[in-house]
Amino acid sequence: MKTKILITSVLLGVIATILTGYLIVGCSSDQGGISQRTEGQSERNVAWSDARQQADSESQSKSVQTLPQISDESKSELEELRTDTGKTATMGDKPIVNDLVRSKRGSVYSRFQAGDREGARGGRGRRGYNSEGVLSSDIPPTSRESNIRYNQQLLIKGLEGRNLVLQRRPSRPSTPDIYSELATVTADEIWIIAKAETGKIIADEDTPGSGAMLAKLSEEEKEIPLPLKHTDVKGQISGYIATVEVTQQFHNPYDEKIEAVYVFPLPQNAAVNEFIMIIGERKIRGIIRERQEAEQIYQEARRQGYVASLLTQERPNIFTQKVANIEPKKQIDVNIKYFSTLAYVDGWYEFIFPMVVGPRFNPPGSTDGVGAVAYGKTGISGQKTEVQYLKPGQRSGHDISVAVDINAGVAIEEISCPSHAVTNSTVTPEKRTVKLNSLDSIPNKDFVLRYKIAGKTVKSALVTHQDKRGGFFTLMLYPPDNLKHLKRAPMEMIFVLDCSGSMSGKPIAKARDAITRALKQLQPGDTFQVIRFSNNASQLGPNPVPATPENIRMGLSYVESLEGGGGTMMIEGIKAALDFPHDPQRFRLVSFMTDGYIGNETEILAEVYNRLGDSRIFSFGVGSSVNRYLLDRLAKLGRGAVAYIGLDESAGEIIDLFYERISHPALTNVTIDWGGLKVTDVYPAKVPDLFVGRPIILTGRFEGERNSTIRITGRVGNLDQEIVIPFNPGDSGDTHGGIACVWARKKIETLASQATYDNNSELPEQIKQVALEYGLMSAYTAFIAVDSSRQTAGEHGVTVNVPVPVPYGVRYDTTVQE
Amino acid sequence: MRTIVIILITLSLIVPVPAQQADRYETSVQQKVRFAQLHIYLDSGNQALAAYQFELKATAGQIKIVGIENGEHPAFKEEPPYYDPAAMANDRIIIAAFSTDKNLPKGRTRIASIQLQIIGDAEPEYALELTVAADANGNEIPAKITYEKGEQK
Numbered sequence: 001m002k003t004k005i006l007i008t009s010v011l012l013g014v015i016a017t018i019l020t021g022y023l024i025v026g027c028s029s030d031q032g033g034i035s036q037r038t039e040g041q042s043e044r045n046v047a048w049s050d051a052r053q054q055a056d057s058e059s060q061s062k063s064v065q066t067l068p069q070i071s072d073e074s075k076s077e078l079e080e081l082r083t084d085t086g087k088t089a090t091m092g093d094k095p096i097v098n099d100l101v102r103s104k105r106g107s108v109y110s111r112f113q114a115g116d117r118e119g120a121r122g123g124r125g126r127r128g129y130n131s132e133g134v135l136s137s138d139i140p141p142t143s144r145e146s147n148i149r150y151n152q153q154l155l156i157k158g159l160e161g162r163n164l165v166l167q168r169r170p171s172r173p174s175t176p177d178i179y180s181e182l183a184t185v186t187a188d189e190i191w192i193i194a195k196a197e198t199g200k201i202i203a204d205e206d207t208p209g210s211g212a213m214l215a216k217l218s219e220e221e222k223e224i225p226l227p228l229k230h231t232d233v234k235g236q237i238s239g240y241i242a243t244v245e246v247t248q249q250f251h252n253p254y255d256e257k258i259e260a261v262y263v264f265p266l267p268q269n270a271a272v273n274e275f276i277m278i279i280g281e282r283k284i285r286g287i288i289r290e291r292q293e294a295e296q297i298y299q300e301a302r303r304q305g306y307v308a309s310l311l312t313q314e315r316p317n318i319f320t321q322k323v324a325n326i327e328p329k330k331q332i333d334v335n336i337k338y339f340s341t342l343a344y345v346d347g348w349y350e351f352i353f354p355m356v357v358g359p360r361f362n363p364p365g366s367t368d369g370v371g372a373v374a375y376g377k378t379g380i381s382g383q384k385t386e387v388q389y390l391k392p393g394q395r396s397g398h399d400i401s402v403a404v405d406i407n408a409g410v411a412i413e414e415i416s417c418p419s420h421a422v423t424n425s426t427v428t429p430e431k432r433t434v435k436l437n438s439l440d441s442i443p444n445k446d447f448v449l450r451y452k453i454a455g456k457t458v459k460s461a462l463v464t465h466q467d468k469r470g471g472f473f474t475l476m477l478y479p480p481d482n483l484k485h486l487k488r489a490p491m492e493m494i495f496v497l498d499c500s501g502s503m504s505g506k507p508i509a510k511a512r513d514a515i516t517r518a519l520k521q522l523q524p525g526d527t528f529q530v531i532r533f534s535n536n537a538s539q540l541g542p543n544p545v546p547a548t549p550e551n552i553r554m555g556l557s558y559v560e561s562l563e564g565g566g567g568t569m570m571i572e573g574i575k576a577a578l579d580f581p582h583d584p585q586r587f588r589l590v591s592f593m594t595d596g597y598i599g600n601e602t603e604i605l606a607e608v609y610n611r612l613g614d615s616r617i618f619s620f621g622v623g624s625s626v627n628r629y630l631l632d633r634l635a636k637l638g639r640g641a642v643a644y645i646g647l648d649e650s651a652g653e654i655i656d657l658f659y660e661r662i663s664h665p666a667l668t669n670v671t672i673d674w675g676g677l678k679v680t681d682v683y684p685a686k687v688p689d690l691f692v693g694r695p696i697i698l699t700g701r702f703e704g705e706r707n708s709t710i711r712i713t714g715r716v717g718n719l720d721q722e723i724v725i726p727f728n729p730g731d732s733g734d735t736h737g738g739i740a741c742v743w744a745r746k747k748i749e750t751l752a753s754q755a756t757y758d759n760n761s762e763l764p765e766q767i768k769q770v771a772l773e774y775g776l777m778s779a780y781t782a783f784i785a786v787d788s789s790r791q792t793a794g795e796h797g798v799t800v801n802v803p804v805p806v807p808y809g810v811r812y813d814t815t816v817q818e
Numbered sequence: 819m820r821t822i823v824i825i826l827i828t829l830s831l832i833v834p835v836p837a838q839q840a841d842r843y844e845t846s847v848q849q850k851v852r853f854a855q856l857h858i859y860l861d862s863g864n865q866a867l868a869a870y871q872f873e874l875k876a877t878a879g880q881i882k883i884v885g886i887e888n889g890e891h892p893a894f895k896e897e898p899p900y901y902d903p904a905a906m907a908n909d910r911i912i913i914a915a916f917s918t919d920k921n922l923p924k925g926r927t928r929i930a931s932i933q934l935q936i937i938g939d940a941e942p943e944y945a946l947e948l949t950v951a952a953d954a955n956g957n958e959i960p961a962k963i964t965y966e967k968g969e970q971k
Contacts, residue, residue: 775903
């Protein structure tokens with residue numbers, strides 16, 4: 001009997017074990033398949049590794065071990081090298097099509113502040129600028145203007161039938177060689193050096209995912225029916241604050257119920273504070289909740305057959321939209337609203353709307369990254385977030401429309417959209433409406449819109465908002481004009497080039513151009529190093545070498561030999577760039593040239609924080625849809641600056657601007673006297689130094705209604721400098737309802753940045769509380785909307801991931817896991 | 819005794835699986851969860867309604883707000899009402915809206931439909947407190963707020 005019981009029990013045990021394994025596999029399969037993920041991850045890493053090994057060995061074999069010191073005789077030769085940049089071919093700007101398209105949208109800025117009785121009685125408005133502006137005279141003349149004046153442009157028909165512009169550059173005047181002020185630079189705010197200009201409707205058959213797909217479908221191209229039909233973007237810009245509404249139209253083209261999942265980008269500084277699900281005429285406002293709670297509500301609603309939508313944040317610039325129980329042939333729209341501040345460089349404001357998430361590389365063993373997989377290959381990356389990409393020859397019906405109303409408050413002198421074809425209509429001298437041309441509606445690159453205001457003046461730099469929570473402000477500080485007359489210190493330039501697979505082709509060619517240009521502009525007394533990384537890192541030599549003509553030639557040769565392929569082990573590049581002793585005689589400047597397509601941003605940023613020392617980091621984003629979150633954060637942590645180099649833009653011009661910036665000292669030791677105001681919670685907490693062409697935005701809270709005067713003081717060289725700004729919180733002309741959200745978003749960003757290197761377990765809770773209180777998206781909060789009016793019939797249906805094209809200029813075969 | 823031990827060991831192999839499943843559907847297994855609507859009406863009599871603010875409480879039962887739907891009148895249809903996130907973070911539901919339309923509703927009108935998740939078997943009871951109703955000039959007007967439980971379709 002005992003034997004029988006024993007056998008029965010053992011059999012039961014075996015069955016249970018099998019059942020357990022079966023159920024676990026079943027569960028994991030439902031979520032993507034654990035075993036498959038591991039295998040897929042491994043396979044991918046092997047593929048990246050194999051592709052890279054050859055290039056690595058080639059590059060290493062060309063490394064220079066020891067190089068001689070510079071001599072005085074070499075200086076003239078160096079100057080010759082520096083000026084040997086005579087002709088640079090670039091994509092010419094296509095003319096903006098003028099079309100008197102009248103905006104149908106009014107200026108709907110009034111927002112009711114829920115819980116604000118005053119607001120309930122009419123809303124609190126905001127509008128434009130007043131006529132005050134002490135800072136107006138502090139804006140420097142633009143370097144871009146200078147460059148344009150230098151260039152004699154000759155329009156020709158060039159390669160691939162494109163219009164090219166040959167720019168004949170005159171020799172640059174030699175730059176003064178001592179910039180002692182830069183050696184003591186401290187800053188914790190980024191500065192945008194220049195902006196990317198990506199191509200407009202460029203049909204390039206060699207580039208998967210390029211604009212070729214939108215021009216005309218070839219016979220081989222197949223349109224795949226997908227649930228995301230259209231994205232509509234409406235922006236309203238007032239001064240330097242943008243209010244943007246993004247509407248995603250989901251439609252079920254299938255015969256059965258589906259859940260749509262779409263991973264998409266938004267600007268890294270977007271303060272997402274509204275979410276509305278639209279079903280016909282019914283509009284359901286989503287509720288901000290703790291992320292886990294929102295996910296549970298969504299899963300329950302999905303399971304029970306209710307139409308529901310969930311918005312989560314995977315990175316500050318990557319979001320996931322899920323819409324459950326979309327019935328066959330039905331449409332559900334999702335409307336997202338956010339505020340963001342615009343970058344301001346050399347008199348130009350810049351509005352960016354990213355359209356596609358670039359394919360990321362995730363280091364082996366990571367699971368919290370962003371996987372890049374082929375359409376239909378759900379789960380094979382093994383990453384928590386996954387983006388599916390269309391193959392070359394495939395296209396979806398998803399297109400995008402963009403309309404931006406600009407109210408500059410002062411006359412707009414010029415509008416430029418280097419990335420796309422647009423129509424531009426003038427409403428008044430201060431107002432413009434810009435619309436994306438319908439022929440340029442494939443969402444595969446960042447939309448970049450710039451506008452230049454008249455003269456050198458900005459009417460107002462201070463914007464406030466007051467409600468029951470108190471007062472909030474943003475203050476844009478402009479650098480003094482007289483910084484341009486001083487000199488820089490000798491530098492130790494470290495160039496770090498991303499040679500991974502996603503950079504292969506146009507991006508790495510553009511990055512090589514940029515480094516080449518930079519090497520040629522080094523000054524006597526400077527030293528330099530070139531580091532490349534993909535699966536591992538290698539470099540020109542063991543230590544930085546003097547900028548002699550001979551060394552520069554070797555550097556140029558080394559750079560020319562670098563090709564793209566393999567993984568993106570950026571951590572290796574960071575170690576190589578920051579882990580060697582600092583030359584105390586020189587200002588160390590580390591330039592990262594990368595598309596930033598990695599999934600382990602937090603790890604990278606933590607490493608930079610821990611290893612930075614006295615170095616400054618200048619990050620250069622190369623490509624059409626780069627990871628701006630990573631590049632901006634690198635520059636902020638590195639107390640440097642960021643610049644973006646478009647694939648059809650002159651890298652030389654960007655580098656020239658970069659050198660223009662670092663060739664002048666900053667306004668240092670900046671202090672602010674707030675007068676009679678009680679000001680708290682200012683971000684950034686430490687006011688950064690002010691560089692030429694680089695304004696910074698401060699945001700904070702204040703108490704009190706009375707007018708006051710803000711005095712900003714600092715030193716430029718041996719001179720004291722003072723900037724005076726009147727503070728009139730009651731002036732309705734300088735108010736904006738989004739300021740509170742901008743402040744809260746900045747606080748979240750600051751806490752999140754701290755969390756990358758600080759193990760304080762209270763930081764996530766602090767972020768969550770701020771996000772909940774201000775109704776903002778964060779890593780710890782999410783928007784949920786459920787239509788409780790009816791249950792749809794049947795099971796919750798199949799999950800359909802919305803695939804996207806790879807960004808313009810990025811190769812599918814070297815970046816997407818199949 | 820030995821049999822019991824063996825069976826217990828066997829069961830221990832099985833238990834983790836349903837336990838894991840239970841984690842995934844914790845709320846549905848431990849507490850019944852359902853979704854329902856609550857329609858909110860405001861009667862401003864002969865006065866045109868331009869703005870309002872109210873607070874919703876559950877006096878019985880456990881609820882979570884999972885959406886706020888727009889009203890029925892064109893003046894309150896374009897945008898769904900707003901909620902106060904700071905209040906929501908402290909378990910208070912404060913909802914408000916305003917309209918700048920010339921055509922404003924008078925009399926009884928559905929101003930919002932609240933989408934709710936109801937947790938547990940208890941049928942919730944609700945209490946509404948109208949903070950303010952106002953006309954187009956921002957003047958407070960008398961109004962009565964009521965609710966109706968939505969029917970499941």
